[in-house]
Amino acid sequence: MTDAAATIAAPPPPRARPRLLRKILRQPLGIFAFVLLVVLTVTVIIGPGLVPHSPSRTDARSILQPPSATHWLGTDELGRDVFARVLAGGRVSLSVGLFSMLVGLTLGLTIGGLAGYFGGRVESLLMRLVDAFMAIPSFFLILVIITSFGNAPTTIIVTVGIGFWAQMARVAHAEFKRFRHHDFVEASRALGGTHVRVMARHILPQVMPQATVLATLGVGWAILTEAALSYLGLGIQPPLASWGNMLQNAQGYLWRAPVLAIWPGAFIAVTVLAFNLLGNALRDVLDPRS
Amino acid sequence: MHIRRFVHRLALLALLLTLGLGAASAQSADPTAVLNLATNADPTLNPWTPGAVIESNLINTVLFDQLTRYSPEDLTPSPALAVSWSAEEGGLAWVFELREGVQWSDGAPFGAHDVAFTFNDVVLNPELGAQSASQYSAIERVEIIDDLTVRFVLATPFSALPYYLASFAGIIPEHVLGSAENPLTVASFNKATPVTTGPYMVAEFVPGSYVRLVPNPLHWAGEPQLAGLVFRVIPDPNTQVAQARAGELDVVTRLSPNLATGIEATGRLEVLRQSQNLFFFVAPNHDDDRFDDVRVKQALLMAIDRQAMIDALLDGFGEVATGPVAPMLGALYNPDVRTYDYDPEAAAALLDEAGWTLGADGVRAKDGERLAFSMPTGQFGDLVPATLLVQQYWEDIGVMADVNILEWNAYIQDVVVARNYEVTVAWWSMPPTADVAPYFSCSAARTGNNIPNYCNEELDELMNAGRRALTLEDQVEAYAAMQEFLADDLPYLYLWYPDILTAKNVALQGFPEITAATAFQHAVDWYIAR
Numbered sequence: 112m113t114d115a116a117a118t119i120a121a122p123p124p125p126r127a128r129p130r131l132l133r134k135i136l137r138q139p140l141g142i143f144a145f146v147l148l149v150v151l152t153v154t155v156i157i158g159p160g161l162v163p164h165s166p167s168r169t170d171a172r173s174i175l176q177p178p179s180a181t182h183w184l185g186t187d188e189l190g191r192d193v194f195a196r197v198l199a200g201g202r203v204s205l206s207v208g209l210f211s212m213l214v215g216l217t218l219g220l221t222i223g224g225l226a227g228y229f230g231g232r233v234e235s236l237l238m239r240l241v242d243a244f245m246a247i248p249s250f251f252l253i254l255v256i257i258t259s260f261g262n263a264p265t266t267i268i269v270t271v272g273i274g275f276w277a278q279m280a281r282v283a284h285a286e287f288k289r290f291r292h293h294d295f296v297e298a299s300r301a302l303g304g305t306h307v308r309v310m311a312r313h314i315l316p317q318v319m320p321q322a323t324v325l326a327t328l329g330v331g332w333a334i335l336t337e338a339a340l341s342y343l344g345l346g347i348q349p350p351l352a353s354w355g356n357m358l359q360n361a362q363g364y365l366w367r368a369p370v371l372a373i374w375p376g377a378f379i380a381v382t383v384l385a386f387n388l389l390g391n392a393l394r395d396v397l398d399p400r401s
Numbered sequence: 402m403h404i405r406r407f408v409h410r411l412a413l414l415a416l417l418l419t420l421g422l423g424a425a426s427a428q429s430a431d432p433t434a435v436l437n438l439a440t441n442a443d444p445t446l447n448p449w450t451p452g453a454v455i456e457s458n459l460i461n462t463v464l465f466d467q468l469t470r471y472s473p474e475d476l477t478p479s480p481a482l483a484v485s486w487s488a489e490e491g492g493l494a495w496v497f498e499l500r501e502g503v504q505w506s507d508g509a510p511f512g513a514h515d516v517a518f519t520f521n522d523v524v525l526n527p528e529l530g531a532q533s534a535s536q537y538s539a540i541e542r543v544e545i546i547d548d549l550t551v552r553f554v555l556a557t558p559f560s561a562l563p564y565y566l567a568s569f570a571g572i573i574p575e576h577v578l579g580s581a582e583n584p585l586t587v588a589s590f591n592k593a594t595p596v597t598t599g600p601y602m603v604a605e606f607v608p609g610s611y612v613r614l615v616p617n618p619l620h621w622a623g624e625p626q627l628a629g630l631v632f633r634v635i636p637d638p639n640t641q642v643a644q645a646r647a648g649e650l651d652v653v654t655r656l657s658p659n660l661a662t663g664i665e666a667t668g669r670l671e672v673l674r675q676s677q678n679l680f681f682f683v684a685p686n687h688d689d690d691r692f693d694d695v696r697v698k699q700a701l702l703m704a705i706d707r708q709a710m711i712d713a714l715l716d717g718f719g720e721v722a723t724g725p726v727a728p729m730l731g732a733l734y735n736p737d738v739r740t741y742d743y744d745p746e747a748a749a750a751l752l753d754e755a756g757w758t759l760g761a762d763g764v765r766a767k768d769g770e771r772l773a774f775s776m777p778t779g780q781f782g783d784l785v786p787a788t789l790l791v792q793q794y795w796e797d798i799g800v801m802a803d804v805n806i807l808e809w810n811a812y813i814q815d816v817v818v819a820r821n822y823e824v825t826v827a828w829w830s831m832p833p834t835a836d837v838a839p840y841f842s843c844s845a846a847r848t849g850n851n852i853p854n855y856c857n858e859e860l861d862e863l864m865n866a867g868r869r870a871l872t873l874e875d876q877v878e879a880y881a882a883m884q885e886f887l888a889d890d891l892p893y894l895y896l897w898y899p900d901i902l903t904a905k906n907v908a909l910q911g912f913p914e915i916t917a918a919t920a921f922q923h924a925v926d927w928y929i930a931r
Contacts, residue, residue: 169793171709188659189713189786344780348806350789362639367662 134396141392144385151382155201164192166199167350175368184374187357188364197374200352204379207268207353208334208386214272215333216326219279220318226280227287228310234284241280249274253336257345267346271333282325286318320397324390331386338379354379430626430928436909438652439641440632443608446595448571449523449531450585452813458569459654460612460632462921465571466598466621468497468516469563470922473913476729476833478563481922482511482572482598492558492871499549504619506602509576513545518575520553522584529585535849536565536839539868558869560876561836568832568918572598600625600925609634626911626928642904645670651906654917657782658716661902668907673914675901676729679830680722682893683791684853686823687846691772696755698891702741703748704798710790711897714783718902722895724887725829725837726880729898732873733835735881738888749798765799773801774823779812787896788826820847820854826896827852833916835880838864841892855892 135142159166164182170190178185184193226237244252256270290296291314299309334354340346341355342362349356354375361372444457448465469478469486483497503511520543524531539559544552553562577596578584590596594603600622601614614630633650635641642660644650646667656664661672683701685692692698711719720728728734752758757765757772765772778788785806792802802824807815816822829840829850838845842861845851863886867879903917911926913919 167789167793169790171706171713171790174713189789349785350804350806363657364659365639367659 131396138392138395140388141396144388144392147381147385148389151201151385152205155198155205158198159195159202162192162195162198164195166191166195166352168192175364175371177370185370187360187371188368193371193374196352196357197354197378200354200357200375201378201382203264203347203351203353204334204337204355205382207264207271207337207347208330210268211271211275211333211337212326212329214269215275215279215329216322218272218276219281220283220315220322222276223280223283223285224287224310224314224318227284227289228291228306228314230288230291234288237280238284241277241284244277245281249277250336250339253340254343254345257340262340262345262348264347264351267337267340271336271340274336275329275333279322279325279329282321283318286321287314290314290317320393324394324397327386327390327393331383331390334379334386335383429931430910431931432626433628434929435629435631436627436651436906436927436929437649438630438632439635439644439650439654440612441634441636441638443592443634444612444632445591446593446603446606446612447573447585447587447591448569449519449529449533449573450591451530451532453532455655459917459921460614461571462569462599462918463601463614463630463924464595464597464599464603465573466503467567467570467572467922468499469567471567471833471916471919473915473919473923476915476919478567481567482516483566486563488560488871489552492560492869493555495553495555495559495562496546497551497553499551500621501549503598503621505574505576505596505598506617506619507577507596508619509574509596511572511574511598512548513551514548515572515575516551517543517545518579519572522575522579523573529583531585533569533850535845536568538839538844538849557865559836560868560871561832561834564832564834564836567922601630604629620925622925625925630924645904651909653904654901655782656902656904658714658718658902661904662716664904670904671907673903673905674718675903675914675916676727676898677830677901677916677918678727678730678833679828679901680725680727680893680898681787681826681828681896682722682725683824683826683896684822684893685891686820686825687853687855687892688820689774689823691770694755695890696751697757697772698894699741700748700751700755700798701795701800702891702894703744703751704800705791705794705894705896706743707896708743710787713790714786715897715899718900719897722897724884724895725831725840725893726835726884727898730833730835732877733880735884737881738885740888745794745798752798752800759799763799764801771801772799773803775805776802776824776826777805777807777812777816777822778826779807779809779816781809781812784826791826817852820852825852828899835876835883836864836867837883838868841887851892853892857890857892860886860890860892 168191173186174188174190176182176186182192184197187193187196222237226234253270253274256273260266296309296313299313337346337353338355338358341353342359344359346355347353357375358372364371440456440460442456444460445453446461446464447453448461466482468481468483470481472479482500482503484500486495486497488495499513505511520540523529524534524537525540539555539557541554541556544554546552574596578587578590581587592608593606600617600620602617603612604615605613611634612632616624618624635644638657638660641650641653642664645653646664648669664670665672685698707721711717711721723736723738723740726734752765756767760766776788776792778784788804792804795802816825831837831840840850841855842851842864843856846854846856863883867876867883870876870879901917905912908930909927910930911928913923
């Protein structure tokens with residue numbers, strides 16, 4: 112029974128693999144972005160162990176130093192090593208980006224999926240909720256939630272995810288709705304598959320390409336949102352570094368040491384750009400119409 | 402020949418005319434000029450409302466005249482609403498003669514009843530919890546002798562009273578607020594158009610945006626020389642400076658040194674380097690018995706490189722503090738007290754001697770208790786970076802500080818009011834007198850301005866000796882002893898006396914440079930040179 116369902120569920124086109132590879136190879140920018148993100152992720156994970164300086168070690172006697180052999184990117188207004196802080200901040204910013212995306216993805220897929228799969232009243236109810244969320248500019252929604260519930264890192268992750276789920280729900284809703292009357296779904300249902308099983312095992316894999324693209328773009332968006340929140344002083348709180356709060360800190364020294372703003376700014380820009388390029392490339396690769 | 406002489410004469414005439422006009426314009430004020438100033442949040446237009454602090458102080462100084470104000474020369478109390486005063490009964494009472502013919506901005510006459518109302522019904526009313534009320538705890542009541550004479554009856558001598566009456570102590574109108582259930586929370590007054598005695602009065606209050614003041618035609622010193630003042634609500638100091646550079650602001654107070662860099666190159670602004678009786682400190686909460694041993698406090702202070710912090714945070718615009726009394730007080734300042742130079746080794750040795758030895762986790766401990774402190778701080782000015790630097794210095798000698806950064810109002814409520822902390826960095830800005838009792842006495846511990854909850858009867862007696870001293874000579878002697886004690890026993894760990902930087906439009910004249918409070922107490926003299 113399981114075998115039969117699986118066979119119907121995923122009928123792989125015979126020449127899919129070579130074609131997919133060829134499609135991927137046609138996306139040099141996407142590959143570049145992917146490699147860059149892998150390198151960046153590995154660096155921020157193992158990097159802080161390699162830098163001899165602690166990101167929080169202050170030294171009032173060596174503030175605002177230019178780059179040197181000991182301090183690769185110089186020091187900030189409290190004498191902290193900027194390179195160590197960029198790496199530590201990257202760890203925080205990337206995790207916030209990744210985990211908020213996961214929150215948004217889970218929420219969006221669940222709610223949008225339920226709405227699309229069941230239709231009827233459930234659909235109207237859930238999708239009106241989605242409409243309501245989309246009607247509020249997400250950044251203001253996030254600001255309101257953060258100011259009322261505080262800015263612990265987990266609150267920030269969940270809140271940024273909430274800013275992102277409605278969009279995901281729309282896509283999931285459309286996809287689940289498209290697939291719910293397909294033959295392989297009906298067949299699985301006829302063979303006694305429960306709703307949960309049909310949704311998770313049979314429809315979800317069909318939705319994943321679309322979801323992956325949106326999720327990739329979502330990580331970039333989440334990193335930017337965290338940076339914006341921190342820039343307003345509402346995001347990750349010092350002394351914990353994030354790229355956003357490094358930018359906010361640098362603000363007070365714009366006239367004296369503009370370079371303090373350039374490093375975290377450059378890392379944010381490059382990372383978000385890489386996620387966007389990767390997202391676009393994935394869309395081209397995974398879009399069945401191309 | 403003729404022509405040449407004629408040309409010469411013409412040139413001479415032109416020269417004289419230019420010089421003459423130049424001289425005239427340097428003297429004359431532009432009567433149409435409006436001055437733009439910044440404040441960091443919506444002000445509360447009542448000097449006594451609890452929580453009306455740094456965002457309200459300066460605008461209230463312009464609006465509400467006080468009995469005394471600081472002299473621009475030496476900060477001694479000089480006449481404002483009071484014209485003369487003297488101590489009686491060996492310092493147990495002060496009599497103030499009030500100025501004749503003063504009117505409120507609504508035309509009602511000002512008199513002794515307003516002074517009595519401000520103090521008896523508002524400041525001394527414990528139910529209202531007026532801002533800074535603890536500074537006046539020596540006052541028992543204010544008696545009306547006649548319409549223009551009041552007597553401050555004191556419970557204990559308080560020789561610095563005329564100084565304290567010049568420190569954000571505006572007189573408020575009885576005929577407007579006397580009938581209110583709580584005169585400190587009347588919204589139509591505090592947040593709209595209060596009735597005032599100052600040279601300018603409120604014309605318009607747009608919350609979150611600006612407060613516009615216009616000249617008060619009834620002011621006792623005559624009408625001021627500007628068409629108006631606008632206090633713009635600009636929370637972010639960077640924005641304030643950017644707007645000043647762009648010509649949209651004429652005065653920015655409490656300027657951070659790193660923002661002052663290059664500001665004079667605009668040619669439009671100048672930076673005034675002012676002093677104030679103000680010290681930054683680390684407050685140890687004396688409810689914690691780890692501070693019973695003075696060696697712990699001394700070691701903590703020795704571990705901090707204060708000069709390096711001044712250089713890093715203030716760009717050198719400051720001086721290492723030896724106690725709460727700042728050098729600007731001249732003879733009353735005692736420099737010959739115990740000092741604590743930066744010496745981490747000596748600090749570590751002192752802690753070893755006190756029994757706090759280094760544990761395996763890098764933190765000192767004694768009898769199983771660790772030398773680790775909760776160190777909350779608030780988001781304002783240099784507090785956060787100063788806290789992080791102190792945290793590092795202490796870590797270097799094996800003392801751990803757990804820093805928690807709070808939003809400003811949460812910090813005030815939690816740390817300053819509820820005393821919910823073990824150590825914290827903050828500052829006190831005090832009237833220019835050596836009488837610091839409101840910040841150190843037992844009676845101010847736990848409730849008043851004595852944030853560290855420090856209480857020592859010997860110190861109380863030393864401070865009272867100063868309050869009893871009526872001549873400068875006696876005060877110098879009494880306060881020198883007090884400062885020695887304060888440096889030995891460290892109720893606060895003194896950090897530095899910062900220079901107070903104010904950026905102002907170079908065309909703004911009549912602006913006393915000595916302190917910001919003095920400048921705003923003399924707002925009636927401000928003018929823009931044409």
